[in-house]
Amino acid sequence: MSEHELLPLAVLATSLLPGLVIFFLPEGAVRVRSVLNLAGATVKLVLVAVMLWGVSRGENYAVSYPLLPGLTFSLRADSLALLFVTLSAQLWFLTTIYAIGYLESSPNRARFFGFFSLCVTATVGVAMAGNLITFLLFYELLTLSTYPLVVHRETAAARAAGNRYLAYTIGGGAALLLGTAWLYAETGTLTFTPRGFVDGSGASSPVLAAIFFLLVAGVGVKAALVPLHGWLPRAMVAPAPVSALLHAVAVVKAGAFGIIRIVYDVFGVEYAAELGVTDALAAVAAVTIIYGSLRALAQDDLKRRLAFSTVSQVSYIALGVAIVGPLASIGGIVHLVHQGLMKITLFFCAGNYAETLGLHKVSELDGVGRRMPLTTAAFTVAALGMIGLPPMAGFISKWYLGLGAIEAGATWAVFVLAGSSALNAAYFLPILHRAWFRAPTAAWAPVPAGVRAETALALLLPPVITALLVLLAGVLASVQYSPQEWATLVVRREFYAP
Amino acid sequence: MSASSLLPLLVLWPLAGGLLGLLLPRGAGPLLLGVSTGNLALAVALVDALAGAGKVAHSVGGWSTPLGIALRADGLSAVLILVAGAVAPLLALYASAAYAGRELRYFAGLFLLFLGALNGLFIAGDLFNLYVTLELLGLSAVALAALGGGAAALAASLRYLLATITGSLAYLLGVALLYRATGTLDLLQLSGQGPALPGGAVAFALMVAGLLLKAAVFPLHFWLPPAHANASPPVSAALSALAVKAPLYLLLRLWLSTYDGAWPLVAELLAAIGAAGVLWCSLQAVLQRRAKLLVAYSTVAQLGYLLLALALVPAAGAAAYGAFTLLLVSHVLAKAGLFLAVGNLARRAGHDRLDGFERVVQHLPLSASAIALAGVSLMGMPPSGGFNGKWLLLQAAIATGDWWLVAVILVGGLLAAVYIFKLIEHTFGGSDRPDATALPRRMEWAALTLAASAVGVGFLGQPLLRLLGGVP
Numbered sequence: 001m002s003e004h005e006l007l008p009l010a011v012l013a014t015s016l017l018p019g020l021v022i023f024f025l026p027e028g029a030v031r032v033r034s035v036l037n038l039a040g041a042t043v044k045l046v047l048v049a050v051m052l053w054g055v056s057r058g059e060n061y062a063v064s065y066p067l068l069p070g071l072t073f074s075l076r077a078d079s080l081a082l083l084f085v086t087l088s089a090q091l092w093f094l095t096t097i098y099a100i101g102y103l104e105s106s107p108n109r110a111r112f113f114g115f116f117s118l119c120v121t122a123t124v125g126v127a128m129a130g131n132l133i134t135f136l137l138f139y140e141l142l143t144l145s146t147y148p149l150v151v152h153r154e155t156a157a158a159r160a161a162g163n164r165y166l167a168y169t170i171g172g173g174a175a176l177l178l179g180t181a182w183l184y185a186e187t188g189t190l191t192f193t194p195r196g197f198v199d200g201s202g203a204s205s206p207v208l209a210a211i212f213f214l215l216v217a218g219v220g221v222k223a224a225l226v227p228l229h230g231w232l233p234r235a236m237v238a239p240a241p242v243s244a245l246l247h248a249v250a251v252v253k254a255g256a257f258g259i260i261r262i263v264y265d266v267f268g269v270e271y272a273a274e275l276g277v278t279d280a281l282a283a284v285a286a287v288t289i290i291y292g293s294l295r296a297l298a299q300d301d302l303k304r305r306l307a308f309s310t311v312s313q314v315s316y317i318a319l320g321v322a323i324v325g326p327l328a329s330i331g332g333i334v335h336l337v338h339q340g341l342m343k344i345t346l347f348f349c350a351g352n353y354a355e356t357l358g359l360h361k362v363s364e365l366d367g368v369g370r371r372m373p374l375t376t377a378a379f380t381v382a383a384l385g386m387i388g389l390p391p392m393a394g395f396i397s398k399w400y401l402g403l404g405a406i407e408a409g410a411t412w413a414v415f416v417l418a419g420s421s422a423l424n425a426a427y428f429l430p431i432l433h434r435a436w437f438r439a440p441t442a443a444w445a446p447v448p449a450g451v452r453a454e455t456a457l458a459l460l461l462p463p464v465i466t467a468l469l470v471l472l473a474g475v476l477a478s479v480q481y482s483p484q485e486w487a488t489l490v491v492r493r494e495f496y497a498p
Numbered sequence: 499m500s501a502s503s504l505l506p507l508l509v510l511w512p513l514a515g516g517l518l519g520l521l522l523p524r525g526a527g528p529l530l531l532g533v534s535t536g537n538l539a540l541a542v543a544l545v546d547a548l549a550g551a552g553k554v555a556h557s558v559g560g561w562s563t564p565l566g567i568a569l570r571a572d573g574l575s576a577v578l579i580l581v582a583g584a585v586a587p588l589l590a591l592y593a594s595a596a597y598a599g600r601e602l603r604y605f606a607g608l609f610l611l612f613l614g615a616l617n618g619l620f621i622a623g624d625l626f627n628l629y630v631t632l633e634l635l636g637l638s639a640v641a642l643a644a645l646g647g648g649a650a651a652l653a654a655s656l657r658y659l660l661a662t663i664t665g666s667l668a669y670l671l672g673v674a675l676l677y678r679a680t681g682t683l684d685l686l687q688l689s690g691q692g693p694a695l696p697g698g699a700v701a702f703a704l705m706v707a708g709l710l711l712k713a714a715v716f717p718l719h720f721w722l723p724p725a726h727a728n729a730s731p732p733v734s735a736a737l738s739a740l741a742v743k744a745p746l747y748l749l750l751r752l753w754l755s756t757y758d759g760a761w762p763l764v765a766e767l768l769a770a771i772g773a774a775g776v777l778w779c780s781l782q783a784v785l786q787r788r789a790k791l792l793v794a795y796s797t798v799a800q801l802g803y804l805l806l807a808l809a810l811v812p813a814a815g816a817a818a819y820g821a822f823t824l825l826l827v828s829h830v831l832a833k834a835g836l837f838l839a840v841g842n843l844a845r846r847a848g849h850d851r852l853d854g855f856e857r858v859v860q861h862l863p864l865s866a867s868a869i870a871l872a873g874v875s876l877m878g879m880p881p882s883g884g885f886n887g888k889w890l891l892l893q894a895a896i897a898t899g900d901w902w903l904v905a906v907i908l909v910g911g912l913l914a915a916v917y918i919f920k921l922i923e924h925t926f927g928g929s930d931r932p933d934a935t936a937l938p939r940r941m942e943w944a945a946l947t948l949a950a951s952a953v954g955v956g957f958l959g960q961p962l963l964r965l966l967g968g969v970p
Contacts (some may be wrong), residue, residue, distance in 0.1 A: 023863070068820075068886055068959040108860065137880035144874065147919075154926050163923065170915045173879070174908050181889065181904075185896040 005063040007051055008075040008128050011085065012121055014044040015092070019117025027110050034100050037113060041093040044124075048089045051077050052481065056489070062130060070188070073137070074130030078192075079490045080264075080333070083483070084127035084257055087337050090469075091249045091344055092120045094462040098348055099241035101458025102355060106239075112152055116241075118145035119250050126254045132180050132190040132215075135261065139176065139219070142254055143169040149242045150235050161234040168221050168231040176218025176258075183211050183266070192261060194494040196268025205275055208267070212277045215262050223255030223318065224311045226288040233307040240351025243303060247310045248344035253336060256317040260333060263321050264495045273324045282322035286416045288315035293423035300361050302350045305427060306343070312420060313339045313386065320401050323413060326491050328404025334487035335397035338385070341470050342394055345382035348463035349375050356455040357444055362431055367440030372454040376435045378467035383428040385470045388421045393473035396484050501547035502556040505569040508540050508579065509618040516610030516638075519603060527594040530606035534586035537613060541576075541583030545965060548576045552967060555623070568623030568684060573967035574823060575620045578747060581827045582616055582740055585834050585948065592838055592944040593732040596845075604645060609736060612638040619744050625673045625683040628748055632669070636662035636712065639741045642733045643725050654724035661711055661721040665745070668708030675701035676756075685755060692757035702757055706749060706764075713745035715805060716775030719798040726797065727790040727850075731841025734790065735948075738797040739834035743826055746804055750811075750822065755970060759812035772805030773906040780913035784920065789840045789850040792917055793833070796876060799910065800829045806903060807891050811969060814894035819969045821890035824959060828883025828952050832875040835948030839868035842941055843925070852924045864942035866925045868949040873918035875952035878911045883955035 018040040022033055051061055055077060064074040077085065099116065103109050122145055125138030143166070151162035184190055186203040198208055221228045232252070236243060246252065263269050263278070272278050292312025299305035316339065320332020352375045353359040353368060369376040385392030398417055405413035453460050477484040492498070515533030519526055547554055548571065558567040571579070586609075593605050615635035622628045640662060644655035677683055679695040692698045714722035722742070726734045753759060776799050783795035803825050810818035842865040843858050844850035858866055875884035888907060895903040955962070 023867070065957070066960050067881070067957065068889065069963065071889065071959075073881070073957075111863070133880070140879045144870070144879070147922075148926075151923075151926055159923055159926060163919070166915070166919055170877075170912065174912055177892075177911075178904065178908055181892040182896060185893060 001063075004059065004061050007047060007061045008063050008077050011044060011047050011051070011077075011128070012075070012124055014040045014047065015117045015124065016121040019114050019121060022110055022117065023114040025110055027108075030109070033110065033113055037096050037100070037117065038093075040117070041089070041096050044089045045093060048082070048086055052082055052086060055079055055082055056481075064130065067133070070184075071133055071190075072131065074134050074191070075125070075128045076130035076192070077128050079486070079493055080260065081128045083333065083337065083486055083490060084253070085124055087253075087340050088120060088123045088127065088249045091245075091340060091466070094465060095241050095245055095249075095344070097458050098244070098351070098462040099239075101456050102239065102241050102351060104456075108152065111148065112239075115145050115148045116245070119149065119245065121145075123250045123254060126257060129192070129261075131192055132183065132266065135258065136173075136176055136180055139222070139254060139258065140173050142222075142250060143173060146242075146246065146251055149245075150238045152239055152242065153237065155237070158237045161231075161237045164234050165231045168228065172218045172221030172228070174218075175214050179211050179214030179218060182207075182214070186211070192265035194265065195497060196264070196266055196271055198267050199271040209275050209277050212262070212267060212272065212275065213280075215266070216259060216281060219255045219258030219262065220284075221255065222251050223259060223314055224252055224288075225284050225315060225318065226291050226311070229288070229292070229311045232311060233304050236301075236303045236307050240303075240347060240354065243307075244344045244347035244351070247307070247347060248340040252310060252314045253340060256314050256336060259318050260321055260336075264329075269321070269324055269329070269495060278322045278324060282319060282410070282413070285315040285318035285322055286413065288312065289319065289416055289420045290423070293420050293427070296427045297423065300363055302353070302360060302362050302365070302431075303347070305362060306346050306350060309386065309424070309427070310343060312423075313343065316397060316401060319413060319416070320404065323404055323408045323410050325404050325408040326496055327400050327407050329491045329495050330484070330487045331397050331400030331402075331404050333490060334400065334484050337483040337487075338393040338397045338470075338473060341466055341473060342382040342385045342392075345378055345463050345466040345470060346386075348459075348466065349379040349382070352455055352459050352463065355459060362434070365431060365434045366438040367435070369436040370440065371444045374454060374460060374464055378463040379435070380432055381467040381470055383432060385474070387424045387428055391471070391474040393470045393483070396474055396477045400484075501544075501551065501554050504540060504544050504547060505554060505556040505571060505621050506558060508537070508544065508621065509569075509614050511540060511614070512537050512610045512617060513614035516607050516612075516614060518607075519610055520607030522603070526603040526606040530590040530602075530610065531587065531594060533610055534583075534590045534613065537617070538583040538587055541579045544571060545576050545580050548573065549965065567627060568686075569621045570623040570685075571621045572970060573965050574747070574750075574970070577823055577827060577962060577966055578620045578743070579617055581830050582613065582620075584951070585735075585739060585830060586613055588944045588948055589732045589735055589834065589838075592735075592941050595938040595941050596730065596732060596841075601645065605642070605732065608638050608642050608645070609732075612642065612736065612741070616740060616744060620747065623685055625676065625685065625688070629666070629670055629673060632712070632744065632748065633666050635741065635744055636666060639737055643729045643737060645733055646728060646730045648728065650724070651728040654721075654728045657721045658725040661714075661718075665708040665712035668704045668711070670708075672701040672703075672705030672708065675704070685751065688756045690756070690758040692752075693760040698757075702752070705752060709745040709749045709752075710771075713742050713749070713801060714798060715746075715801050716771060716779055716798055719775070719779065722798055723791055723794040726794040726837075727788065731838050731845075734794075734841065735834040735837040738794065738837055739830045742797065742801060743830065746801065746808070746826075750808055753808070754811060765809045765812055768805050768809035769900070769903065772802045772809060773903065775799060775802030775805065776906055776910040777913070780910050780917065783917040784913055786917075787852055789844060789852055789855075789921060790837075792852070792921060793836055793840055796836075796914070796917060797833055799914070800825070800833070800876065803887070803891065803907070803910065804829075806907070807887075807894070810891070810894045810898060810900070810903075813898045815969055817890045817897065818894040820963050820966065821887050821894055823966050824883055824890060824955075824962065825887030827962065828875045828887055828955055831948050831955065832872040832884060832952035835868050835945050835950075835952060836872040836876070838941070838945035838948065839865040839872065840921070842937055842945060846937060852920065855924050858925045862937065862942060864946045866922070868942070868945040869918075869921055869925065871946070871953050872949035873922065875949075875956075877914045877918055881956035882953045883959075884952065886956055886959040
């Protein structure tokens with residue numbers, strides 16, 4: 001087996017193996033567990049860096065194994081896969097540190113970290129899946145491995161949220177399975193191919209359109225497209241690191257990534273537009289963007305507000321995908337990374353407020369900036385990025401999306417973007433105002449003796465780092481290996497005919 | 499040892515072990531483990547022999563048909579003997595921890611007889627020996643079901659006995675009709691002749707009705723849930739995983755070979771009752787409040803998939819035949835693991851009510867994982883044997899244009915997810931009970947190994963299909 005086959009497997013193994021070992025470690029083995037987790041996360045980062053370097057020079061990393069006649073398990077690290085793998089490898093590393101700090105002294109940590117690692121394995125698998133069946137495999141593994149994280153607290157509310165989550169995602173999985181089986185019966189292949197493989201397969205247009213809607217409905221559940229988003233706000237009962245992971249890296253991103261794969265590598269965006277299905281997708285995305293923002297406005301619970309904000313923001317990706325043209329594509333897929341960085345920062349900060357001061361509601365945040373300046377600064381950077389202010393990462397996404405919409409003549413989309421930005425401002429700016437400019441209403445819990453920072457370092461560093469990344473991704477957008485440059489490379493290499 | 503002498507050994511070795519187990523006053527545990535492991539070695543040797551030849555045959559005592567007893571093994575026989583052989587040592591391991599004394603002795607004896615009968619059935623070359631092995635299998639299964647000894651178990655096994663004897667009689671009557679018409683019972687000689695024979699249709703109807711009753715296929719499943727739910731875990735596992743598969747195997751042989759897949763109506767009927775079984779019994783499983791009953795209803799539902807696959811073989815060929823085999827194999831592994839795991843939960847809790855499993859996920863993590871892994875295969879999620887089977891079945895149904903079957907398969911999968919997660923959710927709930935009795939670890943490991951292999955065979959689809967060969 002050559003290194004080109006070994007690397008994708010090794011990237012999976014860096015989270016799969018620690019996860020499996022952790023299940024069998026005793027609950028008290030905190031140090032061994034943390035070392036395993038962090039070692040796995042570090043090795044993954046190194047391996048991903050090697051592959052990034054290789055792929056940018058045109059190397060191919062792929063491995064496959066036959067499952068059934070005509071059906072293969074296939075991993076392939078193409079440039080699009082690496083965009084997502086890099087994001088999840090980085091954020092996994094930070095979230096692990098955060099989770100170790102957050103769950104200190106809470107029960108069932110072995111189980112938590114075991115499934116946490118499986119969850120990341122599934123995400124990386126989703127990213128590197130070389131065909132639709134492998135994608136389906138990891139997509140379902142993701143459903144199964146996040147369920148125990150959602151019900152982690154074992155309360156009645158957690159179990160109800162878990163059931164809701166399953167009802168949506170398993171239903172979505174069934175739609176995806178049907179679409180996949182049907183597509184295979186029609187075309188005889190499932191391999192992701194640049195610019196798609198269904199054009200010229202001989203299948204009729206209405207059948208292909210039906211398959212498209214089945215597939216997109218299947219992944220749309222996880223991407224929380226309205227009306228398939230109902231599980232996401234409920235899943236907020238999970239611990240903060242889980243929310244961070246769910247919203248920024250794993251679940252909703254796997255759904256959004258699925259949309260990207262289906263449009264560009266199964267159908268080909270130009271052929272999908274010929275079928276007329278991209279217009280429908282664009283409409284759903286636009287509705288989701290506005291609806292999510294409107295609902296976010298009305299939430300007083302901070303995590304719920306962030307959850308509805310996710311519903312809205314993830315559909316930027318779908319919108320960018322549905323508008324035909326390289327600029328919109330760049331905007332859509334770069335937002336996959338940018339939204340991840342911004343949203344994970346926001347959830348880390350929300351977790352810090354809850355864990356350090358017991359604050360869960362927006363209305364309780366008056367003056368919190370004085371007690372926790374660094375956390376609040378990180379929150380501010382991410383929130384301004386969400387609104388789309390330069391020089392934050394979110395601005396780059398919106399800029400390309402807007403240019404792409406104009407390029408494609410879809411002026412209405414510009415209005416959707418502008419309206420959404422205004423709504424983003426309307427639900428984020430009041431939080432910032434409260435945190436920085438209002439006087440605290442209650443006496444804060446005193447800083448524990450011996451702690452010099454505003455909260456535990458394991459909780460403080462991850463959001464500060466991700467906030468810096470939000471800034472860097474915006475300021476250094478045109479440097480090589482920046483998310484925006486990589487997205488441009490992906491779009492040029494894989495999505496449109498040169 | 500020549501390949502063909504493997505065949506009689508596969509029957510004689512477990513049968514001798516079973517008789518010894520019933521007679522010997524002690525040493526039942528090691529005997530059970532040793533004989534079932536030896537049987538697995540024989541099964542592997544058979545697979546190895548078939549990999550080159552494709553078919554193996556043996557005439558007992560050198561007498562050829564129609565006088566002698568013919569034993570034949572093709573790909574399907576080998577796959578089934580292999581999977582039964584793989585499950586047996588794990589059930590033996592579990593039983594050696596779960597039982598002691600007289601109970602262990604009886605289990606060892608009866609289970610090995612059961613295994614010998616099963617092997618015999620999979621390689622019998624004529625309809626009469628198929629009857630003999632079927633009868634021996636049924637009787638040893640009933641005796642096993644009564645082993646628990648409680649009033650409920652006895653009542654349930656009496657019903658089971660009634661069903662299995664009625665089924666055998668109907669089958670035997672059909673065989674007699676065939677014999678009168680042809681003068682032979684050899685499967686090879688009868689091949690393809692069934693539909694044209696005088697009384698052939700009646701014989702077929704009788705045999706099929708008897709077999710469906712014995713397989714507990716919907717709507718003839720009334721006897722199965724109480725019998726499987728009231729037996730002790732290794733017995734439930736053996737019955738649900740193995741016993742009910744034998745009549746379906748026989749049905750496949752009869753219909754596809756002797757009757758050459760005749761009469762479109764048969765395919766339609768099989769598909770209809772299969773679909774009804776999938777939907778109705780999955781729904782029943784969802785509604786159960788006792789874990790073992792839930793699992794038992796899941797068995798009847800999964801048998802429905804096997805009928806669907808069988809019904810599609812004449813029209814869809816290899817895809818449906820592969821679906822039948824892979825679904826069967828993965829159900830054997832998953833259901834055996836699931837029954838053992840649920841048995842562990844029930845043993846710890848002292849009952850099997852779903853709402854009374856107090857946080858077993860914390861106390862029996864291996865069993866909880868076994869439930870989850872077996873569940874993955876039963877729901878048909880990738881990667882698992884269950885998924886591979888379901889995929890081939892979907893392909894077969896799409897290829898023949900049976901979209902209503904596609905819908906049934908998907909809805910059945912969703913219902914399976916509901917009942918599996920009902921089981922899993924209850925392992926997360928409730929309060930702590932640290933004082934409950936601890937379980938021997940091997941009882942947990944046996945369950946987990948079986949369940950994990952149901953997922954693992956998802957990666958063995960190609961070699962299994964190669965061993966299986968084409969539609970006979």
